[in-house]
Amino acid sequence: MGFRLPVGHRRSAEVTPDGIDVVEMKRRHLKAVVAIEQKVFPSPWSIALYLSEIAQSGTRAYYVARSGGELIGYAGLMMAVGEGHVTTIGVSPDWQRRGVGRLLLLTLARTAIARGASDLTLEVRVTNTGAQALYHEFGFAPAGIRKNYYAEVHEDAIVMWAHAIQTDEYAQRLAVIAQRLGDLRTALPGSSDAAGPSGSSEAAP
Secondary structure, eight states: OOOOOOOOOOOOOOOOOOEEEEEOOOGGHHHHHHHHHHOOOOOOOHHHHHHHHHTTTTTTEEEEEETTEEEEEEEEEEEETTTTEEEEEEEOOOTTTTTTOOOOOOOOHHHHTTTSEEEEEEEETTTTTHHHHHHHHHOOEEEEEEEEEEEGTTTTEEEEEEEESSSSSHHHHHHHHHHHOOOOOOOOOTTTTTOOOOOOOOOOO
């Protein structure tokens, strides 16, 4: 299962809205998640597929981002043999370029570390240079090409990896990103010591 990003998503100037929080994805969120899917992806996932994913809590971690009562984005992670695979990130069109994708990716990176992953990987369209710039912030580097990986848009994928994510150096990288977001939390969503809503800033997604 590969990383998915809406077609045409590009890097833009930073803004810092307040009041965004991230929580674990639950069944009750799926109608809103799929509504965003249908707006931003040419081949949207179904509610049934998401039900299957969130049911596999031992090897999966899915989150949603909210502003007030509105679900504005979501992201997923699959764990396999000490590696974390980013499966999807989707952001509502009204909330793109406002830090939501960066906050979700930060959450996935923290989750992968907490679950013992040594490396992170994802796929990204070759033309999506804005998203690639964001992934470089998280330490991702190109490692190969998958031909016609995004068949629905006839595009190849760049396979990207971030290695040694358990190190102090990588922890510092995430701390810098968190400061940019105004998100100083160190706990994962659902933890008793997690802070409240945070502001955010974004390039892409």
